[in-house]
Amino acid sequence: MSTAGSAQAYLQAQSRWRWPEIAFWMATLLPFVLVPSYLQLASQIAITALFAVSLDLILGYAGIVSLGHAAFFGLGAYTAGLISKFWWGEPLSGLVLAAALAGLIGYAASFVIARFRHLALIMLTLGMCLLLYEAANSASWLTGGADGLQGVSMRPLFERFPFDLWGRTAYSYSLVMLFLTFLVARRLIYSPFGLSLRGIRENAMRMPALGAPSRAHLRKIYTIAAVMAGIGGALLAQTTSTVSLEVLSFQRSADVLVILILGGTGRLYGGILGAIVYMVARDQFSGINPQYWYFWIGLLLIAVVMFLPNGLLGGLGRAASIWTRRSP
Amino acid sequence: MSEPAPGVASVLSTRRLAKRFGSLVVAQDIDFTLPPGVRYALIGPNGAGKTTLINLMTGMLRPDGGQIFLGTDEITSLPPAERVRRGLVRTFQINSLFPHLTPLEAVTLAICERRGHASRWWSRLAAHGDAVDEAYGILASLRLGEHCHRVTRELAYGQQRLLEIALALATQPRVLLLDEPAAGVPRSESAALFEAIAGLSHDITVLFIEHDMNIVFRFASRIIVMVGGQVLVEGTPADIGVDPRVREAYLGTRRHG
Numbered sequence: 001m002s003t004a005g006s007a008q009a010y011l012q013a014q015s016r017w018r019w020p021e022i023a024f025w026m027a028t029l030l031p032f033v034l035v036p037s038y039l040q041l042a043s044q045i046a047i048t049a050l051f052a053v054s055l056d057l058i059l060g061y062a063g064i065v066s067l068g069h070a071a072f073f074g075l076g077a078y079t080a081g082l083i084s085k086f087w088w089g090e091p092l093s094g095l096v097l098a099a100a101l102a103g104l105i106g107y108a109a110s111f112v113i114a115r116f117r118h119l120a121l122i123m124l125t126l127g128m129c130l131l132l133y134e135a136a137n138s139a140s141w142l143t144g145g146a147d148g149l150q151g152v153s154m155r156p157l158f159e160r161f162p163f164d165l166w167g168r169t170a171y172s173y174s175l176v177m178l179f180l181t182f183l184v185a186r187r188l189i190y191s192p193f194g195l196s197l198r199g200i201r202e203n204a205m206r207m208p209a210l211g212a213p214s215r216a217h218l219r220k221i222y223t224i225a226a227v228m229a230g231i232g233g234a235l236l237a238q239t240t241s242t243v244s245l246e247v248l249s250f251q252r253s254a255d256v257l258v259i260l261i262l263g264g265t266g267r268l269y270g271g272i273l274g275a276i277v278y279m280v281a282r283d284q285f286s287g288i289n290p291q292y293w294y295f296w297i298g299l300l301l302i303a304v305v306m307f308l309p310n311g312l313l314g315g316l317g318r319a320a321s322i323w324t325r326r327s328p
Numbered sequence: 329m330s331e332p333a334p335g336v337a338s339v340l341s342t343r344r345l346a347k348r349f350g351s352l353v354v355a356q357d358i359d360f361t362l363p364p365g366v367r368y369a370l371i372g373p374n375g376a377g378k379t380t381l382i383n384l385m386t387g388m389l390r391p392d393g394g395q396i397f398l399g400t401d402e403i404t405s406l407p408p409a410e411r412v413r414r415g416l417v418r419t420f421q422i423n424s425l426f427p428h429l430t431p432l433e434a435v436t437l438a439i440c441e442r443r444g445h446a447s448r449w450w451s452r453l454a455a456h457g458d459a460v461d462e463a464y465g466i467l468a469s470l471r472l473g474e475h476c477h478r479v480t481r482e483l484a485y486g487q488q489r490l491l492e493i494a495l496a497l498a499t500q501p502r503v504l505l506l507d508e509p510a511a512g513v514p515r516s517e518s519a520a521l522f523e524a525i526a527g528l529s530h531d532i533t534v535l536f537i538e539h540d541m542n543i544v545f546r547f548a549s550r551i552i553v554m555v556g557g558q559v560l561v562e563g564t565p566a567d568i569g570v571d572p573r574v575r576e577a578y579l580g581t582r583r584h585g
Binding site for chain 2: 007008010011012014015187188190191192193194195196198199202203205206207208209210211212213214216217220224
């Protein structure tokens with residue numbers, strides 16, 4: 001039997017840290033010891049994971065389907081890159097400005113986004129991203145166009161840790177940023193706001209009948225997700241010292257969507273797990289066959305969707321619940 | 329030439345409300361007044377315009393003419409969410425719930441929205457324990473307390489109908505419009521569902537659409553009969569029971585609701 005007290009305790013228990021979570025974050029330190037020569041890859045995975053977490057907030061929690069989330073990633077990347085090329089090379093301030101600009105554009109776009117749903121959203125987000133892509137392409141005097149932005153050079157982090165060839169600083173920096181972004185996302189989804197977002201995802205039509213200002217909620221989460229995507233882009237620019245047009249490409253938008261679905265939407269860790277599996281698989285498959293590696297990615301996707309409809313994380317959760325039921 | 333707003337004695341009223349879909353008139357010259365605290369039944373054959381009337385009053389449809397007042401305030405052009413915040417709340421004939429939320433989460437959501445806390449993304453839900461308590465209280469009052477942690481889509485159908493009402497109650501309505509609250513519920517359970525409705529605070533004015541005349545005559549203090557998009561007659565159950573026009577609307581034309 002439930003009582004009011006246990007009802008409260010139940011909702012509070014949902015947001016408590018569990019040991020698999022703590023173990024997971026401890027494990028993110030392992031690359032420093034186990035695969036020190038792969039830290040650059042680990043850094044890229046952390047950045048992609050951050051990007052996927054930001055997409056999860058709008059797609060997995062608020063139900064905003066985006067095929068153009070790279071718009072904000074790219075904005076962050078170009079902003080951080082240009083700041084370092086033309087003004088200063090201090091990374092943290094560049095990161096903050098990049099995030100702010102991505103958020104500003106995201107906020108402006110959110111007024112359109114919040115009015116639409118489903119297929120219309122796919123077209124809108126895709127369209128906005130294409131606009132930015134071609135804008136960056138044509139402004140080659142500023143962005144380097146198709147040749148990419150050259151001459152990005154970063155000052156050492158905190159003036160103490162230079163961005164070395166091995167990626168130690170890069171991975172540390174990206175990992176800390178991923179963790180901080182994750183903490184914000186985690187806090188958000190266990191807030192009253194996060195609950196309302198899930199309500200919008202579950203039944204958007206019902207929300208006005210509860211007196212809920214759904215559009216304001218959607219604008220807010222879209223802006224927050226844009227800020228986070230901007231941080232991801234800035235990290236990529238700063239840790240690789242270059243920005244290519246690819247940061248705004250359809251491919252990047254599609255990849256992050258695939259990564260999130262692969263890992264599991266609306267689960268916070270889905271994007272992170274998806275990024276790890278996808279990026280490692282891509283690294284391995286492209287090593288085996290650099291030309292046709294998307295074949296294997298395709299196979300992986302079909303297998304996951306057919307056998308694990310809630311993504312890898314959903315499958316893991318199911319396996320875990322079967323396991324705990326069996327053991328005494 | 330706008331007439332003065334109706335007196336304080338009504339919580340919800342309409343004046344010459346009209347709606348057409350193309351050439352089909354679904355609401356015409358609808359005038360009625362709900363005094364506070366009554367239990368109104370809205371009855372009429374299928375296609376009489378009952379749900380349309382609820383859609384018009386709650387802002388889900390725009391009227392082609394006429395006015396709607398909540399108390400003395402005109403709300404004719406307010407968006408649906410704003411009407412809810414002012415206390416005019418509805419439920420749906422077909423369940424409109426949050427399938428993957430638990431009843432406790434769903435009702436807590438509605439309470440946080442009502443209190444204006446739902447935009448707080450930096451405060452933890454755990455810090456809103458009083459909202460959770462209130463949600464639990466509403467669910468318990470509708471005998472959903474022990475099911476409050478089950479995912480909504482796993483609830484029995486009758487429990488889902490009760491959750492519809494729980495969500496509406498969480499907004500603290502002054503006027504509650506129930507669109508066939510017992511739709512799809514077996515006859516044996518619908519009386520229990522209406523007992524729950526009858527037990528609601530009399531601060532809430534209730535209007536419900538219902539086809540089962542036993543239920544209507546048992547639970548309504550007044551009845552409005554609609555036919556062909558118009559109010560045919562309004563009165564006490566005793567009046568309506570002997571009104572020949574009502575008999576004709578229901579029986580004479582053989583249009584069963």
